[in-house]
Amino acid sequence: MKITRTYSRLAKEAASLLGKEIQLARKEKAWSEQTLAERIGISRTTLQKMEVGDMTVAIGLVLEAAVILGIPLFVSESPSLSQSIRSASDKLTLMPKRIRTKTKKVKDDF
Template identity: 80%
Template sequence: MKITRTYSKMAKEASVLLGKEIQVARKEKAWSEQVLANRIGISRTTLQKIEAGDMTVAIGLVFEAAVILGIPIFLEENPSLSNSIRNTTDKLTLLPKRIRNKTKKVKDDF
């Protein structure tokens, strides 16, 4: 049974935008779909899904396509993103490791 997921409008639009940016960068480099697909290690059909903004493609493949084409994924001056990763890790150490749902209050007012 195939699972159908629902995505927000913003998530769909972001996926379509990144796909179109990948397509533009590929065409600016005068690479065919097959050339880029081979560089990423995927099929041409998967690349077509990426460029169409298909939400079912693994995010790692989309990021790999963007990196190969030189598209910035996050707006950072540091291309390695190591400072951002370190800052986010520092924030995570200050937050609880587990989030528990609140337990129901016992009604003991007999």
């Protein structure tokens, strides 16, 4: 049985925008769909779905396409992505304990 998912309007618009950014960057570089698809390691059909914002395309593939094309993601050039990850991790560490999920005790008595 196929699972039908629903997505918010904002999520759909974000996928559509990123797809259009990928298509625009590809065309600005004068790359064919086949050329970009080969660089990413996907089929041309998957790339076409990506460019129209199809929500079934794996996010990793979309991000890889954006990186290959030089599309900036999440942050500007000044702070590095690793710094942003570290900052988010630091903030998560400072969150009250009740927000974090509890870890289960390991039963190691055999």
